[in-house]
Amino acid sequence: MKIEKKVFGELNGEKVYSFTLENRNGMKVSCITLGCIITDVIVPDKNGKLENVVLGFDNVESYIKDSPYFGAVCGRVAGRISNGQFELDGQIYELPKNDANNHLHGGPEAFDKKLWDAQEINVIDAVGVEFSYVSKDGENGYPGNLSVRITYTLNEQNELSITYHATTDKKTIVNLTNHSYFNLSGDLKDDILSHKLQVKSSEILELNANVVPTGKFMNVTNSPFDFNTGKKIEEAISSTHEQIQLVGQGVDHPFLLDDHQNEEIVLIDEKSGRKLIVETDQQSVVIYTSNMLEEPFDIRGTKARRYMGVCLETQGLPDSINHPKFSPCILDTGEEYKTSTTYRFNVLK
Structure with missing residues (x-):
């Protein structure tokens, strides 16, 4: 296994570094110090052909100007916070609104736009990168100095593992995720409509017109959101179900x-x-079928359009701080936020 470091570009006069992790199977994962962004995941198809299966760019400028969170870590709080505010211990915190009347993915200039410190990891059976960043008290309206560490590791089983750690010196809220857009066709040869998705889930959160949870849990039985036995994504998004139409004829739930x-x-x-x-x-997991990806930019030579990727954003429930029935995303002093997700790639037999 090996790891390669190189300069990816510059941001405000500071170098942005890229790290490429590679195992003996030829799988490669590239990530950069800007936003902990995963720029490439290169894996073999059934014939052994190595191709990229995530959406991304080859330069810093595109990530700053055009990116809809391609491959980035979203935080301090992933997803939308309704009305851009929350209450904690009787105090109201006002957050910048960057999605109509909502606060989205930590706000403007959030974790996805920050330069992170990085340290290489080399162990016997894996290589990786540990990213670290301190979000200052008051940054984007959040209380507390939040110390964050995010580790990406690749092993010989073609597993990419992401581990998130955070501590704070003042009670705050935290809910982190990675926002990679997956497209297993390889190098964007096709969209993801014919991809088959299976999810062990019996309930989703209902969304309102502002695409934030109403607080109601919806059973997926006999609905387009039932992926328990697996089905093609196009089968779900072709539905006339009001929740499918609400988010631009797709899934964002x-x-x-x-x-x-x-x-x-x-x-x-x-x-x-x-x-x-x-x-x-x-x-x-928030599943997003890139329904809103109609943007005037190219993705490595391919014009951006809807359904080019599917996001599988593992996280706590969005807007949980504003819904008493949801598990809160509160982090207090003396506590540690810690969670992990593993992405394992293989081929059909």
Whole structure:
């Protein structure tokens, strides 16, 4: 196994570094110090052809100007916070609104736009990078100095593991995720509509017109959101269900996971033969089928359009701080926020 470090570009006069992790199977994962962004995940198809299966760019400028969170870590709080505010111990905290009336993915200039410190990891059976960043008290409206460490490791079993750690010196809220867009066709040859998705989930969160949870849990039985036995993504998004139409004719919903660390999320592209298994200790996964990706930019020579990727954002429930029935995302002094997700790539037999 090996790891290669090089300069990816510059941001405000500071160098942005890229780290490429590679195992003996030829799988490569590249990530950069800007936003802990995963720029490339290169894995073999059923014929052994190595291709990239995530959306991304080859330069810093595109990530700053055009990126809809491609491959980035979202925080301090992933997802939307309704009305850009929350209450903690009787104090109201106002957050910048960067998504209509909502606060989205930590706000403007959030974790995805920060330069992180990085340290290489070399052990017997894995290589990786540990990113670290201190979010100052008051940054984007959040209380507390938050110390964050995020580790990416690649092993010989074609597993990419992401571990998140955080501590604070003042009670605050934290809910982190990675926002990679997966497309198993390889190098964007096709969209993800024919990808087959299986999710062990019996409930989703209902969304309102502002795409934030209403607080209601919806059973997925006899709905387009039932992926328990696996089905093609196009079968779900072609539905006339009001929740599908609400988010631009697609999926952008939190799925409560019924199982953990047991192949609870599986994505398959039968044409390429690639298979992705996601296992996590998180409560939910936000599945986003890139319904809003109609933007005037190219992704490595391919014009951006809807359904080019699917995000599998493992996390706590969005907007949980504003819903008493949800498990809160509160982190207090003396506590540690710690969670992990593993992405395992293989091919159909």
